[in-house]
Amino acid sequence: MTSDITWHNQIFQGDACTTLQHLPDSSIDLIVTSPPYADQRKNTYGGVHPDEYAAWFMPIAAELHRVLKPTGSFVLNIKERVVAGERHTYVLELILELKKQGWLWTEEYMWHKRNSFPGKWSNRFRDAWERCLHFTKERQFKMNQDAVRVPVGDWAESRLKNLSKTDKRRDESKVGSGFGKNISNWVGRDLVYPTNVIHLATECGNRNHSAAFPIGLPEWFIKLFSSPGDVVLDPFMGSGTTAIAAHRLGRYYVGTELKLEYIEVAQQRLNAEKTDISPLFEEIHGS
Amino acid sequence: MTSDITWHNQIFQGDACTTLQHLPDSSIDLIVTSPPYADQRKNTYGGVHPDEYAAWFMPIAAELHRVLKPTGSFVLNIKERVVAGERHTYVLELILELKKQGWLWTEEYMWHKRNSFPGKWSNRFRDAWERCLHFTKERQFKMNQDAVRVPVGDWAESRLKNLSKTDKRRDESKVGSGFGKNISNWVGRDLVYPTNVIHLATECGNRNHSAAFPIGLPEWFIKLFSSPGDVVLDPFMGSGTTAIAAHRLGRYYVGTELKLEYIEVAQQRLNAEKTDISPLFEEIHGS
DNA sequence: GTTCCGCATGAATCGATAG
DNA sequence: ACTATCGATTCATGCGGAA
Numbered sequence: 001m002t003s004d005i006t007w008h009n010q011i012f013q014g015d016a017c018t019t020l021q022h023l024p025d026s027s028i029d030l031i032v033t034s035p036p037y038a039d040q041r042k043n044t045y046g047g048v049h050p051d052e053y054a055a056w057f058m059p060i061a062a063e064l065h066r067v068l069k070p071t072g073s074f075v076l077n078i079k080e081r082v083v084a085g086e087r088h089t090y091v092l093e094l095i096l097e098l099k100k101q102g103w104l105w106t107e108e109y110m111w112h113k114r115n116s117f118p119g120k121w122s123n124r125f126r127d128a129w130e131r132c133l134h135f136t137k138e139r140q141f142k143m144n145q146d147a148v149r150v151p152v153g154d155w156a157e158s159r160l161k162n163l164s165k166t167d168k169r170r171d172e173s174k175v176g177s178g179f180g181k182n183i184s185n186w187v188g189r190d191l192v193y194p195t196n197v198i199h200l201a202t203e204c205g206n207r208n209h210s211a212a213f214p215i216g217l218p219e220w221f222i223k224l225f226s227s228p229g230d231v232v233l234d235p236f237m238g239s240g241t242t243a244i245a246a247h248r249l250g251r252y253y254v255g256t257e258l259k260l261e262y263i264e265v266a267q268q269r270l271n272a273e274k275t276d277i278s279p280l281f282e283e284i285h286g287s
Numbered sequence: 288m289t290s291d292i293t294w295h296n297q298i299f300q301g302d303a304c305t306t307l308q309h310l311p312d313s314s315i316d317l318i319v320t321s322p323p324y325a326d327q328r329k330n331t332y333g334g335v336h337p338d339e340y341a342a343w344f345m346p347i348a349a350e351l352h353r354v355l356k357p358t359g360s361f362v363l364n365i366k367e368r369v370v371a372g373e374r375h376t377y378v379l380e381l382i383l384e385l386k387k388q389g390w391l392w393t394e395e396y397m398w399h400k401r402n403s404f405p406g407k408w409s410n411r412f413r414d415a416w417e418r419c420l421h422f423t424k425e426r427q428f429k430m431n432q433d434a435v436r437v438p439v440g441d442w443a444e445s446r447l448k449n450l451s452k453t454d455k456r457r458d459e460s461k462v463g464s465g466f467g468k469n470i471s472n473w474v475g476r477d478l479v480y481p482t483n484v485i486h487l488a489t490e491c492g493n494r495n496h497s498a499a500f501p502i503g504l505p506e507w508f509i510k511l512f513s514s515p516g517d518v519v520l521d522p523f524m525g526s527g528t529t530a531i532a533a534h535r536l537g538r539y540y541v542g543t544e545l546k547l548e549y550i551e552v553a554q555q556r557l558n559a560e561k562t563d564i565s566p567l568f569e570e571i572h573g574s
Numbered sequence: 575g576t577t578c579c580g581c582a583t584g585a586a587t588c589g590a591t592a593g
Numbered sequence: 594a595c596t597a598t599c600g601a602t603t604c605a606t607g608c609g610g611a612a
Contacts, residue, residue, distance in 0.1 A: 085426040086391040092379040104373045110397060110416045116482050123430060128482030129397045139372040143410060152604085192604070195403050195415030324585050369587060404586045405603030413603075414586070488606055491584040499585065578612075584605100592598075 001250065008231065008252040011243075011263055016235040019256045020063040028067045028254070029142070029230035032221050032242045034077040034212040038090055050083055053090040054097050060235060061098055067233065071142045073225040074103070077111065077213055079130040085123065095133065103135040107196060111217060114201040130213075132198070132221070147223040149191035212238050218245040226251055240266025244273055288537065295518065295539040298530075298550055303522040306543045307350040315354045315541070316429070316517035319505045319529045321364040325377055337370055340377040341384050347522060348385055354520065358429045360512040361390065364398065364500055366417040372410065382420065390422040394483060398504060401488040419485070419508070434510040436478035499525050505532040513538055527553025531560055 003009065012019035035057070038050040048056045064074060080091040095105055109132035116128035203214045218241060222232055228250035234242035237255035239262055246253040247270065257263050290296065299306035322344065325337040335343045351361060367378040382392055396419035403415035490501045505528060509519055515537035521529035524542035526549055533540040534557065544550050 086393050087395060089383060089386065089392070092382060095379060096376060099376065105376070106373050107411050108374060110399075112397070112399065112484055120480065122432075123426070123428065124394050124483065125432070125480055126482045128484040139410070141410065145412070193407060193412055195413045195604095196411065197399055197415045321585085366585075368585080372588085400605095402584080402605035404584060405605085406586055406588090407602045408587055409589095411587080417585085489584065491582085491606065576612105578610105580610090581608090583607100586603100588601090590599090590601105593596085 001247070001252065003252055005252075007254060009247075009254075011237065011240075011255040011257065011266060013257060013260060013263055015258055016060045016256045017063060020060070020067060020235060023067045023233075023254065025066055026069045027231065028233045029069055029072050029251075030222060030226040031064055031068060031072070031074040031233045031235065032077075032218045032245075033075070033234045033236050034238070035236045037078065037081060038088070039081065050081070050088045050090050054093040057094055058097055058101065061101055061103070064233075064235065065102060065137065068137060070138050071140065072137065073106075073141055073143075073221075074135040075109075075221045075225070076133040076135065077130060077217065078133065079127070082124070091131065098135060102137070104137070104139065105133065106136045106139075106141075107134040108132070109134060110197045111213075112197055112199045114199055116202075132217070142225060142227070144224060144227065145193055148194055148220055150194045152190050152192045213241060215241050215245050218242040219249065222246055222249050222251060237266055238262050240269050244269055247273055288534070288539065290539055292539075294541060296534075296541075298524065298527075298542040298544065298553060300544060300547060300550055302545055303347045303543045304350060307347070307354060307522060310354045310520075310541065312353055313356045314518065315520045316356055316359050316538075317509060317513040318351055318355060318359070318361040318520045318522065319364075319508050319532075320362070320521045320523050321499045321525070322523045324365065324368060325375070326368070337368070337375045337377045341380040344381055345384055345388065348388055348390070351520075351522065352389060352424065355424060357425050358427065359424065360393075360428055360430075360508075361422040362396075362508045362512070363420040363422065364417060364504065365420065366414070369411070378418065385422060389424070391424070391426065392420065393423045393428075394421040395419070396421060397484045398500075399484055399486045401486060402491070403489075419504070429512060429514070431511060431514065432480055435481055435507055437481050438478060498528050500528060502528050502532050505529040506536065509533055509536050509538060524553055525549050527556050531556055534560055 038053040039047045080088045111130045113128050116126045200214050200216045231252045232246035233254045235256045237257040243253035243255050325340045326334045367375045398417045400415050403413040487501050487503050490498045518539045519533035520541045522543045524544040530540035530542050
């Protein structure tokens with residue numbers, strides 16, 4: 001997939017605040033990112049102190065707001081860490097600050113990590129979920145719900161087997177509830193809309209890179225909040241999982257990353273994607 | 288189960304701020320409650336405006352802090368509603384205010400509602416999770432982790448057979464805490480500790496009462512954060528689900544409720560518990 | 575007695591219409 | 594303009610009656 005626009009499928013090295021200035025206003029359809037958690041990657045990123053996290057993030061968020069299209073979405077995968085035995089509040093403060101900046105806190109999706117990090121503590125269990133905060137600029141935004149439908153629950157099998165009996169009766173008699181009125185519409189439908197809880201296992205077997213999140217996560221949001229040919233931005237690209245997901249799904253990617261080591265890993269992974277014809281790649285781009 | 292202390296197993300009628308004054312300092316081991324959500328039950332309760340929710344809650348929280356033992360826990364089941372197309376921030380503000388009041392925001396458990404309310408909208412999916420905020424007074428508190436262990440092999444065996452098709456994306460309905468299962472089935476199985484994600488369906492089939500949350504939810508926290516003979520308080524008792532769970536598990540309950548209708552329902556349900564010997568009751572109290 | 579199947583019912587939200 | 598009410602939409606669950 002190529003484009004005449006020079007910053008399509010580009011990776012910029014530097015801090016997000018600076019590099020994002022290369023992008024024009026309202027040029028991005030979707031932002032999906034998992035920023036460095038507060039004090040979590042001290043060795044690689046220098047670490048942001050939890051108390052300063054929201055203040056550190058806001059200038060970047062201002063740039064993100066500028067480059068995002070009015071119908072675009074900003075998905076922020078984040079989870080507060082434990083400080084002195086309790087959950088720190090920097091994510092809560094970040095949400096409040098982003099709202100002051102003009103963002104709408106449209107929804108909070110829940111990523112349920114089916115295989116959470118092992119460990120045992122006396123005052124808490126293993127942390128098996130993270131927030132995927134969904135911000136938008138407007139109440140109306142692009143959302144392709146059909147792209148992420150999931151197989152229907154078991155109840156449908158038994159329900160739809162002997163459909164003819166009850167549904168004929170329903171049409172003749174009056175049913176007050178309004179429920180089940182359109183059961184006949186469900187014939188042949190095996191897909192239903194998902195909820196705001198996303199069940200995905202973390203990818204733990206990767207040796208080349210420490211993927212912050214499984215590729216299924218950006219894939220889900222990219223399918224949901226963008227269309228083929230759109231531009232997906234990750235201002236904290238890391239090893240490039242969001243970019244790879246965007247490329248596989250026929251979107252352009254733009255990435256920003258501070259560390260050269262990460263950029264090299266990301267570029268290698270993206271090159272491998274473009275040469276290796278994976279089944280999924282072929283399915284999207286082929287024929 | 289009887290006690291010499293007069294306010295054990297009592298229900299107080301009135302607003303929580305007033306009725307809690309009947310209780311002495313540091314007399315409660317655990318608080319589990321699900322307060323009326325902002326503007327949600329306007330017809331039954333008065334309805335608190337979202338913008339005023341935190342301010343409304345704080346005086347009650349002050350009383351809760353007074354009556355709770357230093358090693359006790361306060362579990363708050365709550366979820367923000369959508370206002371003008373976005374999530375309102377009153378829960379975030381409530382957390383920040385509670386911390387100012389001296390509470391430690393120790394953890395946020397996630398209740399995954401397997402059967403969420405139906406509906407379809409252009410800008411969001413069905414809401415399938417609620418927060419169970421865990422506050423404590425001290426960093427050291429009572430936690431009986433062994434009481435809520437779950438069998439490890441339960442879901443793995445059955446699920447791994449036909450995993451390929453649907454289960455990658457579909458929610459793992461069988462995974463997780465294993466609430467409401469017969470403990471005798473667990474004999475001989477390896478037990479593991481759960482995570483901070485709780486999988487439970489809402490109880491919607493009851494016509495006698497509209498249970499705010501399934502009894503498995505308070506049961507889980509009561510097992511986890513209290514011991515037999517302890518005192519469990521619900522300042523927004525509603526139809527008494529928390530009290531019933533406490534009684535079944537051999538704890539004393541204390542309840543507060545504004546509406547007389549609800550108190551009557553709760554008292555009826557509790558009386559039925561005490562006369563009817565349910566299998567679960569027998570399992571705990573019998574032999 | 576089991577198993578199967580039908581049914582009512584939810585801490586909901588949006589957009590349009592009415593006052 | 595701004596608020597209040599109403600209809601439309603949707604899917605998993607437990608219960609009770611039937612096979």
